[in-house]
Amino acid sequence: MKHLLTGVLSISATLAIAKSPNVIYVFPDQMRNHAMGFWNSEGFRDSVNFTGDPVITPNLDAFARQSKVLTSCQSNFPLSSPHRGMLLTGMFCNNSGVSTNCVANRPVSDLRDDAVCISDVFAAAGYSCAYIGKLHAHHPTPNDPDRPGKYVEDIVPAWDAYTPPERRHGFDYWYSYGTYDVHKHPHYWDTQGRRHEISQWSPEHETDKALAYLRNEGNVRNPDAPFFMMVSYNPPHSPYRSTEDCPEDAYALYAGKTLGELLVRPNADTTMTKAPSVRYYFASVTGVDRQFGRILNALDSLGLSDNTIVVFSSDHGETMCSQGTNDPKNSPYAESMNVPMLVRYPGHIAPGIDTQLLMSSPDIMPTLLGLAGLADSIPSAVEGRDYSARFMGLEGGPALREGTLYFKNSDGAKDSLGNVVSYFPVSRGIKTARYTMALTLDKKTRSLKSILLFDDIADPYQQHNLPAEENMEIVSQLCALMVPLLKEADDPWYNERILPDLLPYD
Numbered sequence: 194m195k196h197l198l199t200g201v202l203s204i205s206a207t208l209a210i211a212k213s214p215n216v217i218y219v220f221p222d223q224m225r226n227h228a229m230g231f232w233n234s235e236g237f238r239d240s241v242n243f244t245g246d247p248v249i250t251p252n253l254d255a256f257a258r259q260s261k262v263l264t265s266c267q268s269n270f271p272l273s274s275p276h277r278g279m280l281l282t283g284m285f286c287n288n289s290g291v292s293t294n295c296v297a298n299r300p301v302s303d304l305r306d307d308a309v310c311i312s313d314v315f316a317a318a319g320y321s322c323a324y325i326g327k328l329h330a331h332h333p334t335p336n337d338p339d340r341p342g343k344y345v346e347d348i349v350p351a352w353d354a355y356t357p358p359e360r361r362h363g364f365d366y367w368y369s370y371g372t373y374d375v376h377k378h379p380h381y382w383d384t385q386g387r388r389h390e391i392s393q394w395s396p397e398h399e400t401d402k403a404l405a406y407l408r409n410e411g412n413v414r415n416p417d418a419p420f421f422m423m424v425s426y427n428p429p430h431s432p433y434r435s436t437e438d439c440p441e442d443a444y445a446l447y448a449g450k451t452l453g454e455l456l457v458r459p460n461a462d463t464t465m466t467k468a469p470s471v472r473y474y475f476a477s478v479t480g481v482d483r484q485f486g487r488i489l490n491a492l493d494s495l496g497l498s499d500n501t502i503v504v505f506s507s508d509h510g511e512t513m514c515s516q517g518t519n520d521p522k523n524s525p526y527a528e529s530m531n532v533p534m535l536v537r538y539p540g541h542i543a544p545g546i547d548t549q550l551l552m553s554s555p556d557i558m559p560t561l562l563g564l565a566g567l568a569d570s571i572p573s574a575v576e577g578r579d580y581s582a583r584f585m586g587l588e589g590g591p592a593l594r595e596g597t598l599y600f601k602n603s604d605g606a607k608d609s610l611g612n613v614v615s616y617f618p619v620s621r622g623i624k625t626a627r628y629t630m631a632l633t634l635d636k637k638t639r640s641l642k643s644i645l646l647f648d649d650i651a652d653p654y655q656q657h658n659l660p661a662e663e664n665m666e667i668v669s670q671l672c673a674l675m676v677p678l679l680k681e682a683d684d685p686w687y688n689e690r691i692l693p694d695l696l697p698y699d
């Protein structure tokens with residue numbers, strides 16, 4: 194009898210899970226929110242106070258009209274590994290394990306094995322889970338499957354990494370690597386740990402793999418179960434210096450344009466040495482748009498579009514000559530923090546623009562789980578918020594945040610071998626609907642070194658750093674907003690009461 198009952202339950206459980214939506218999360222790397230063509234078109238341009246980049250993205254433009262599009266999704270710590278740690282775990286960077294970029298001499302930064310990741314939850318719910326592309330969330334160790342005892346690359350310190358099966362957090366299909374920027378000669382390790390050397394632009398190759406997964410070639414997933422697939426394109430990502438980095442025909446679309454025609458943001462400096470790389474940057478964006486279009490077309494032709502949640506976002510942005518900085522990321526500027534967030538779920542999410550929801554990295558995991566009907570399975574350790582009700586136009590759901598945090602960490606203490614074993618929380622800040630503020634510490638004294646403060650409504654391109662001493666009322670208000678957020682993030686600034694004269698800790 195017991196056996197029979199179990200059988201009945203498992204059949205009904207199978208039927209329930211069979212109706213669950215598939216989820217596809219596509220995220221290129223350094224793609225800023227502004228680099229999508231639809232922002233300059235009817236129905237979108239009036240919702241933002243910036244001019245969109247002059248990029249050609251027909252697939253994203255069409256997808257945006259079928260999706261909920263956020264104007265203010267922020268990558269809290271706009272750097273590869275920390276964002277990925279927050280995305281996967283739903284926890285801020287002090288608890289995800291990924292406190293800064295992952296590299297062999299920084300054991301301090303490594304995705305926690307004991308964290309319950311988004312893929313762990315989907316896998317436990319019966320989903321097939323696939324990870325394709327760049328991961329960059331694990332500390333590289335000498336675990337090359339082909340060369341026991343060695344790192345996967347001979348660069349010292351090693352950046353690229355192999356993720357063994359026991360560290361894959363429920364992903365049962367694997368075609369990934371750590372980090373590697375030779376865009377037309379990428380490599381990957383598959384589910385069995387075999388290395389593949391490829392001569393093809395990486396987003397195109399990864400899309401080939403994604404399409405094969407959708408078609409279930411080689412019986413790589415359970416055809417009776419829904420799937421969760423993450424596709425992590427590296428481009429657009431530096432280097433952007435030749436057609437070795439992007440599709441040639443996409444480059445041709447921008448080759449004849451002047452730098453002034455391309456770098457349209459008034460805070461961009463077209464005289465920077467880096468400026469001509471904008472052509473390759475935008476060509477990479479167009480190339481990614483085409484590959485994303487292939488995924489959408491495949492969903493249509495396989496009849497999967499209606500029951501698949503599709504998200505397009507990115508790791509963080511790219512300053513690309515704005516603000517006079519050569520650092521493409523890791524700064525509080527809008528070009529660095531503001532990322533795409535387009536979510537399509539036919540019949541459940543009404544297309545439109547949401548200018549009020551200030552979403553950020555740790556919110557993505559619980560929101561996706563909520564959209565898939567798995568809100569009850571969101572781990573209690575998650576620090577992000579499940580905004581699925583808002584996406585679906587339903588009552589309830591958590592309050593919207595008035596602000597979201599900005600993080601920057603630098604290396605802290607080193608051990609006798611020179612390995613970085615702790616991080617220094619050098620900068621914290623906040624992004625609200627109106628302001629961006631970043632407070633930066635002097636590492637030796639832990640006192641305030643600088644304040645960056647922008648009125649993003651009056652000054653959308655952040656060209657006027659407001660003097661703090663003349664704007665103390667605003668600074669105080671923003672500091673007061675930061676305290677509960679820092680507490681929620683279990684951040685060292687809160688835990689160690691950093692800058693107590695400025696931040697009104699309880």
Ligand code: CA
Pocket residue numbers: 222223272273274508509
């Ligand atoms: Ca990145």
